[in-house]
Amino acid sequence: xxxxxxxxxxxRQVLALFxxxxxxxxxxxxxxxxxxxxxxxxxxxxxxxxxxxxxxxxNEANVGTARLPVVWEVIEARNEQFNWSYTDExxxxxxxxxxxxxPVLFGTPKWLANNSAKPPLGSKRRESQWSQFVGEAVARYGxxxxxxxxxxxxxxxxxTPLPIEAxxxxxxxxxxxxxxxxPNVGKYAELLRITNKAIEQRDPRAKIVTSGLVSKPTGxxxxxxxxxxxxxxQRKGAKRSFDHTALHPYxxxxxxxxQDVKKMRRALKKGGxxxxxxxxxxxxxxxxxxxxxxxAKSPGKQAALLKQTYxxxxxxxxxxxxGGVYWYTWRDNPKARRVCDWCPTAGLVKKNLRPKPAFRxxxxxxx
Numbered sequence: 001x002x003x004x005x006x007x008x009x010x011x012r013q014v015l016a017l018f019x020x021x022x023x024x025x026x027x028x029x030x031x032x033x034x035x036x037x038x039x040x041x042x043x044x045x046x047x048x049x050x051x052x053x054x055x056x057x058x059n060e061a062n063v064g065t066a067r068l069p070v071v072w073e074v075i076e077a078r079n080e081q082f083n084w085s086y087t088d089e090x091x092x093x094x095x096x097x098x099x100x101x102x103p104v105l106f107g108t109p110k111w112l113a114n115n116s117a118k119p120p121l122g123s124k125r126r127e128s129q130w131s132q133f134v135g136e137a138v139a140r141y142g143x144x145x146x147x148x149x150x151x152x153x154x155x156x157x158x159x160t161p162l163p164i165e166a167x168x169x170x171x172x173x174x175x176x177x178x179x180x181x182x183p184n185v186g187k188y189a190e191l192l193r194i195t196n197k198a199i200e201q202r203d204p205r206a207k208i209v210t211s212g213l214v215s216k217p218t219g220x221x222x223x224x225x226x227x228x229x230x231x232x233x234q235r236k237g238a239k240r241s242f243d244h245t246a247l248h249p250y251x252x253x254x255x256x257x258x259q260d261v262k263k264m265r266r267a268l269k270k271g272g273x274x275x276x277x278x279x280x281x282x283x284x285x286x287x288x289x290x291x292x293x294x295x296a297k298s299p300g301k302q303a304a305l306l307k308q309t310y311x312x313x314x315x316x317x318x319x320x321x322x323g324g325v326y327w328y329t330w331r332d333n334p335k336a337r338r339v340c341d342w343c344p345t346a347g348l349v350k351k352n353l354r355p356k357p358a359f360r361x362x363x364x365x366x367x
Contacts, residue, residue, distance in 0.1 A: 037314040037317055038064065039062060039064035039098075039366070040064040040065050040100055040324060041064060041065075041314065041317065041322075041323075041324045041325065042062060042063060042064045042065070042310070042324070042325065042362070042365070042366035043063070043064060043065040043066065043067055043102065043281075043324050043325060043326035043327070044058075044063055044065075044066060044067070044326055044327040044328075044329065044330050044348070044362075045066070045067045045282065045326055045327065045328045045329050045330065046066055046068065046090075046329070046330045046331070047329045047330060047331060047333050047336070047347075048331065048333055048335075050090060050093055050094075053353055054330070054331070054353065055093050055094070055096070055097040055099075056097070057349060057353060057355070057359075058094075058097055058099060058330070059097040059098060059099065060363065061348065061359060061362050061363045061366065062362075062363060062366035062367055063099050063362075063366070064099065064100060064324075064366070065099065065100045065101070065102050065324060065326070066094050066099050066100070066101055066102070066330075067101075067102045067103075067104060067168070067281055067282075067326050068087075068090055068091070068094075068101055068102070068103055068104065069103075069104045069106055069107070069171075070087060070103040070104060070105055070106070070137055071106055071107040071116075072105070072106065072107045072108060072109055072130070072133050073107040073108060073109040073110065073116045074086075074107065075087065075133070075137075076109055076133055077109060077110075078111065079109075079111055079129075082136060084140060084147070087141075088147060088151055088155075091103075091141060091147070091164075092147075092151070092152050092155050092156060092159075094162075095152065095156070095159060095160070095161060095162040096155075096156040096159040098160070098162075099162075100162050100164075100165070101141075101162070101164055102164075102166055102167075102168055102209070102281070102324075102326070103137070103141070103164060103167055103168065104168045104169075104170070104171055105133075105134060105137065105167060105168065105169055105170065105195065106170055106171050106178075108120045108126075108130075112125075112126050112129060113126070115180050117177065117178050117179060117180040118180040118181070119170065119179065119187060119188070119191050120191075121187055121190055121191060121194075127194055130191075130194060130195070130198075131194055131195075131197070131198040132198075134167075134195055134198040134199060135198045135199075135201065135202050137167075138164075138167070138198070138199050138202035138203050138206065139202050141163065141164045142163055142164050142165075142199075142202060142203040142206055143163045143165075143203050143205060143206070144163070144203075145163055145164075148161035148163055164206070165205075165206060165207060166206065166207040166208070166209050166243075166244075167195075167199055167206060167207070167208060167209065168209040168210070168211065168212070168246060168281065169191065169192055169195045169208060169209070169210060169211055169242070170188070170191065170211040171211055171212060172211060172212055172213070172214050172217065172248065173188045173210075173211040173213070173228075174211075174213045174214060174217050174222060174223045174224070174225055174228040175214050175217030175218065175219055175222045176217075176219040176220055176221050176222060177219060178211075182220065182221035183217075183221050183222065183223050183228070185223075185228060185231040185232050185235065186235060188211070188232065189232055189235040189237070189238045189241070192208070192210070192238065192241040192242055193237060193238075193241045195208070195241075196208050196240075196241040196242065207243040207244060208241065208242040208243050208244075209242065209243065209244045209245070209246050209279055209281070209323075210229075210232075210242050210244070210245045210246055211246065212246040212247060212248040212279075212281040212282055213225035213226075213228055213229060213245070213246065213247055213248065213264075214248045214250070215247065215248065215249045215250065215251065215260045225247055225248075225249075225260070225263075225264060226260075226263040226264050226266070226267040227267075229245060229264060229267045229268065229271070230267045230270065230271060232271075233267070233268075233270075233271030233272065233273060234271070239271070239272060239273050242276075243276060243277075244276050244277040244278070244279055244323055245264065245268065245273075245276055245277075245278055245279070246278070246279040246280070246281040247260065247261065247264050247278055247279070247280055247281070248280075248281065248282040248283070249261065249280065249283060250282070250283065250284075250295060251294070252294035252295065253305070254305055254308040254309045254312065257280075257283065257309060258312060258313075258316075261278060261280070261313070261320055261322070262320070264278050265278065265320060265321070275321075276321070277321045277322065277323035278320070278321060278322055278323065279322070279323040279324050279325075279326075280313065280322065280324065280325040280326060281324075281326045282326055282328045283309060283325060283326070283327065283328065284327050284328035284329065284346045285297045285301070285302045285305050285306075285342070285346065286302065286342035286343075286344075286345045286346050287299040287302040287345050287346070287347075287356055287357075287358065288342070288344075288345040289301075291341040291342045291345065292341065293341060293342055295342045295346075296341070296342050299356055299357050299358070300357055302356070302357070302358045303356070303357035303358040303360070303361040304361075306327065306358050306361050306362060306365075307361045307364070307365060309325070310325055310362070310365040310366070311365055313325050314365065327348065327362065328346055329343075329346050329347050329348075330347055330348060330349065331347040331348070331349050331350070331351060331353065332344055332345050332346070332347040332349070332350050332351045333347070333351065334351065348362055
């Protein structure tokens with residue numbers, strides 16, 4: 001039991017910091033069309049532990065999907081020893097609140113690499129171990145998954161199973177922080193190919209979503225999102241390895257976000273994959289102007305930007321092929337300050353779960 005608690009603690013730490021670490025790279029009325037968007041369109045990124053009150057408020061806000069890291073290095077900290085307990089807890093709790101999960105497959109364990117951001121490539125062993133992990137995750141949480149048939153009913157007897165329908169592969173691969181030693185389009189294309197094959201064998205109907213691409217990543221070797229996508233689509237076989245692409249368009253204003261989305265759409269069209277959707281798997285602003293920077297706003301401005309962003313993307317979701325929009329983040333987390341200045345106050349609710357103006361706006365646009 002002691003070993004399980006250590007794994008659970010580590011997974012909680014990863015969950016709390018995963019979305020915040022991703023965010024560091026970014027340094028009117030709702031129309032009838034927007035209201036017609038499916039509930040799954042309205043997503044967010046939880047951080048830290050989730051309690052009954054969190055699930056209740058998320059449901060009240062009409063959250064449809066939560067983006068969660070499914071971290072290999074935590075789940076299989078030791079070779080062939082899988083610990084799904086914390087992932088079960090999160091995915092099950094969300095499903096019981098009628099919230100789907102978009103999992104992010106990420107994190108090479110220490111017994112295969114000296115850095116979790118180093119993709120499991122370059123040897124048959126690493127690639128086969130990754131394929132095994134992915135297959136186990138899909139077999140557990142995907143369509144017909146063992147979690148839904150054997151574990152979930154005992155945890156939530158009255159709950160409706162919500163098997164995972166889409167899987168996101170890695171995180172922010174066009175920046176140096178999450179794809180070590182540096183961004184490499186060819187290596188990511190290979191990771192997509194291997195992952196797609198592993199998922200397809202277990203659940204042929206599941207959708208594959210690319211890593212969220214930062215519009216303009218910081219750090220050495222970073223590649224702008226649309227340029228990275230253009231290069232990816234030129235790789236042999238890459239188009240067949242994913243269904244949809246994802247964007248993290250952090251910007252000071254909503255207009256810039258819309259421009260970045262259009263750049264991604266042009267890249268998809270030019271690359272011969274115009275039917276693919278673009279999922280906005282991270283977007284957000286802080287509610288504390290004192291932290292400084294382009295993403296630091298007042299509580300009222302944070303809410304206004306949320307409204308403007310979600311309303312326009314929902315209105316344009318068919319013509320722009322937007323698959324969903326995920327707010328970073330759910331709850332304020334002071335510990336995230338060590339990752340970026342604005343991250344601790346990006347939540348829809350405060351640390352004590354007191355709703356901010358942004359929460360109320362989210363509830364309005366998602367109703």
